[in-house]
Amino acid sequence: MLTGNDLIALGLRPGKHFPEILAHANAHGLAGEALETYVAPFRMPALLPLRSEPLAFHENIRASSAVEQQNVEQVCRSMQQLMRVPTVVAGAVMPDACPAGPVGTIPVGGVVATRNAIHPGMHSADICCSVMLSNLGRQDPCAVLDAAQALTHFGPGGRPPERQFALPPDLRAEMAANPFLNSVRGLQMAQEHLGTQGDGNHFLYVGTQASTGDTVLVTHHGSRGVGALLYKAGMHVAERFRQQLSPETAPANAWIPADSPEGSQYWAALQTVRRWTKLNHEVLHDALAAQLGVVASARFWNEHNFVFRDGDVYYHAKGATPLAAHFLPDAQDARRIIPLNMAQPILIVEGDVTARNLGFAPHGAGRNLSRTQHKRQQAGQTDEEIYRQETQGIDARFFFNRIDVSELPSAYKDAEEVKRQITEFGLARVVDEIRPYGCLMAGDWEHDAPWKAKRRAKLAAKEPGGEEQFVTT
Structure with a gap:
């Protein structure tokens, strides 16, 4: 027996x-x-241990201040730990890199290539965070921003039924056919979140193209709840494989073998979410153009938070702009979009694949400090004072009429330094730029959220004199 x-x-x-x-x-x-x-x-394959020594990675970043030096050191510590994961074959960090979690977590501005493995934690919940540009011709930028503000949707949740865009039946069917995407909640979000932009650093930017003088619209957002649900499901499956294949690997770096049935289904789900996200941009651009009575032209887009494939190697970009043509097979344009901050021009770049960049460029300006740390540095000034100082000359708006100082220009790295390092490390060539008229962001929508109001009421009750002593901005 x-x-x-x-x-x-x-x-x-x-x-x-x-x-x-x-x-x-x-x-x-x-x-x-x-x-x-x-x-x-x-029989299970032999367990895969972490490498005893990390693989080398390309550091396309240079500190220009003491604060940034700390940031770079944290980024490099994380990358060194990450380069011990057994599936990893190459890595790089961009000039906008900043930490995004505990040591060993892929940083923002990081690129990690793995063989035959898809790591959901390396693309994060904001799958296919991306930017799209449309040329609107000789339009009044203020009128464009006014119309866009009335049309778009920021913040949590989705659009009410009367303001929803149509979800193409074939896209819905594609989602329903994939076990990673076929849930009642996911399909509902695919409909309700279409034409929404979320919060955080997502934006709607109106500016003037330097080469033509035309008014240009640029939107920045990801796959919203659709992608968040896929990420959660992917991490669950990856954890199961991690326990079977490489228990030493940190849960954040768990992977799905690309040649497994689950890997094939997850890769297909990523492509479907990419298609949904592109549509999420397009419905806003098309609706705005129709409202203005113009035809949008010279449209192009690129994601900067995704997984890209080259044979059996999977490139995980956590905030990095893909340059290689084979990463974007549907692209009709070689140009890519790199935003910096609301007061700076958006860069239009082209570039080549090099050993240093692995086929990627930066995705923005990045941060040296967390949102909380940055806000703490602003103590002693009101949000309104900071806003007036940092948005002179541009029409900066917040959808919820609440200033978010963690999204003002000083919250980000020096844009000129990032541009210099793009050239210094040969990451890309700037071929044009979109000069700012103004932008729209979500703003501090959480200020008026029920849980925040409840907390403020509790704090107010502790003050002498009760609620009358509690002042909000």
Whole structure:
């Protein structure tokens, strides 16, 4: 009578399949070669340990201040740990790099290439965060921004039924056919979140193209709730594989083998979410052009938070702009879009694949300090004072009429320094720029959220004189 110890001796790892294997083998009296043949499909590959020494990675970043030096050191510590993951074959950091979690987590501005492995944690929940540009011709920028503000949607949740855009039936069917995307909640979000931009650093920017003088619209957002649900499902499956294949690997760096059924389904789901996200930009651009009575031209887009494939190597870009043509097979334009901050021009770049850049350029200006740290540095000034100082000469608006100082220009790295390092490290060539008229962002929508109001009420009750002593801005 076979036991679990016999199966372990045959090279199997204990698991939920053991009772089934034992029952079958004992019922059929399997032994010798017959038993070896039967258990062979159940053998797990040898566990993959972390590398004892990290692979080298390309540091396309140089500190220009003491604060930035700390930032660079944190980024490099994370990358060094990340380059020990057994699937990794190459890595790079861009001039806009900044930490995005505990040591070992891929930083913003990081690129990590892996062989035959898709790491959901390396693209994060904001799958296919991207930018799209449309030329609107000789339009009044103020009128364009006014119309866009009335049309778009920032903040949590989706559009009410009367303001929703049509979700193409074939796209809905594509989602329903994929087990990673086929959920009632996911399909509902695909409809309700279409034509929405979320919050944080997402924006709607109106400016003037330097080369033509035309008014240009640029939007920045990702896949909203659709992508967030896919990320959650992907991390769950990746964790199962991590426990089977590489328990030493940190959960944040778990992967789905690309050649597994789950890997094929997840890769297909990523492409569907990419298609949805592109449509998410397009419906806003098309609706605005129609409202203005113009035809949008010279439109192009690129994601900067995604996974790109070259054979069996998967390039995970956590805030990096893809330059290589094979990363964007549907692109009709070689130009890519790199925003910096609301008061700076958006860069239009082209570039080549080099050993240093792995086929990528920066995606923006990045941060040296977290949002909370930056706000703490602004103590002593009101939000209105900071806003007036930092937005002179531009029409900067917040959808919820609440200033978010963590999205004002000083919250980001020096834009001119990032541009210099793009040239210094040969990452891309600036071929044009969109000079700012103004932009729209979500703003501090959480200020008026029920949980924030409740907290303020509790704090106010502790002040002498009660709520009358509590002043909000």
